[in-house]
Amino acid sequence: MSRFLAEKYQSLVAYTPGEQPTDMKYIKLNTNESPFPPSEGVIRAISKERVEELRLYSDPTCGVLREKIAKQFGVEKANVFVSNGSDDILNFSFMAFCDGSHTGVAFPEISYGFYSVYADLHRVDAKKIPLTKDFRVDYTDYLNVGRTVVIANPNAPTGIALSVREIEEIVKSNPDHVVLIDEAYVDFGAESALRLTEKYENLLVVRTFSKSYSLAGARLGFAIGHTSLIADLEKIKYSTNPYNINRLSLLAGAAAMDESDYYMENCKKIQENRAYTTDALRKLGFSVLPSSANFIFAKSDAIGGEELYLELKKRGILVRHFSTELIRDYNRITVGTIKEMQTLVETVRTILAEKTSD
Numbered sequence: 001m002s003r004f005l006a007e008k009y010q011s012l013v014a015y016t017p018g019e020q021p022t023d024m025k026y027i028k029l030n031t032n033e034s035p036f037p038p039s040e041g042v043i044r045a046i047s048k049e050r051v052e053e054l055r056l057y058s059d060p061t062c063g064v065l066r067e068k069i070a071k072q073f074g075v076e077k078a079n080v081f082v083s084n085g086s087d088d089i090l091n092f093s094f095m096a097f098c099d100g101s102h103t104g105v106a107f108p109e110i111s112y113g114f115y116s117v118y119a120d121l122h123r124v125d126a127k128k129i130p131l132t133k134d135f136r137v138d139y140t141d142y143l144n145v146g147r148t149v150v151i152a153n154p155n156a157p158t159g160i161a162l163s164v165r166e167i168e169e170i171v172k173s174n175p176d177h178v179v180l181i182d183e184a185y186v187d188f189g190a191e192s193a194l195r196l197t198e199k200y201e202n203l204l205v206v207r208t209f210s211k212s213y214s215l216a217g218a219r220l221g222f223a224i225g226h227t228s229l230i231a232d233l234e235k236i237k238y239s240t241n242p243y244n245i246n247r248l249s250l251l252a253g254a255a256a257m258d259e260s261d262y263y264m265e266n267c268k269k270i271q272e273n274r275a276y277t278t279d280a281l282r283k284l285g286f287s288v289l290p291s292s293a294n295f296i297f298a299k300s301d302a303i304g305g306e307e308l309y310l311e312l313k314k315r316g317i318l319v320r321h322f323s324t325e326l327i328r329d330y331n332r333i334t335v336g337t338i339k340e341m342q343t344l345v346e347t348v349r350t351i352l353a354e355k356t357s358d
């Protein structure tokens, strides 16, 4: 830290992203990326001509992409906000909807780590609501909570989802606060709250191209909600960085929207591979939470969470371990191809066998 850093940021603890190591080739099951490549149309969209156009600024209104998203989800363009990754939209939402006059924000104690970083960054009072003993979000904890609500659905890193009916109760009971539902993983088997945005002006649904659309490196996220919420987010974007999505990512996102069938097929494969992995790990004695996402959260009484993470890494498989007290026994394992998952299961079997033989 230099002596020039603004005082208000001196105690800020930044988010720690999952490792992206380059020392060797890993089976990468640590940051919930897709194991499948972007669709053909995305690859065709990034032509030489388009690369040459990088000398020009990108379209700040993101017109083409927003139009495609609107059409795909049956809403109007004015209901769609796009930005440089959904992290960007979460950041803007904390800026826009969580200040003192909203009496702060509420989110689950165990959830996406960025929520508490954004709360600290913007000095928002955060009420962190514990999960139930079986790691569920209890929706009744959020009824009439009198704060902005942020919930990942399915939740991360547990993978457990709320029903739309439960989300509607939360939205209905907090009419004077924004309820933000982060649907980063919804395509892998949970119910979307999207339709409710037509009925409730305080609901914002946030999505990303990073997980189900194989575009984590393009940095693209979008939000759907009432036109006035979208206008608020636009105001923040135009007050910070109007050209915050680059030309190539805009093209990639638009092409991906045209090929949704391909991506939804991939999501089905991930669900099959998730069922295989859950079953195989349970047979090896693991307890595995019921996941509706592209990852599973698992622990074993035979080996500690950190030890398993390190043993897997030694053998070329990366998973995500969190040292937070409540979840340190667990690892979050991204669901990859069936071959990757078979290798994972066999490697875990070997590690456990070696442990019991010494």
Ligand SMILES: *Cc1c(COP(=O)(O)O)cnc(C)c1O
Residues within 6 Å of the ligand: 032, 084, 085, 086, 087, 088, 112, 152, 156, 182, 184, 207, 208, 209, 210, 216, 219, 220, 221
């Ligand atoms: C991955 C993830 C994001 C971030 O997505 P980007 O669009 O890549 O910024 C947001 N929320 C949750 C819960 C995630 O897991």
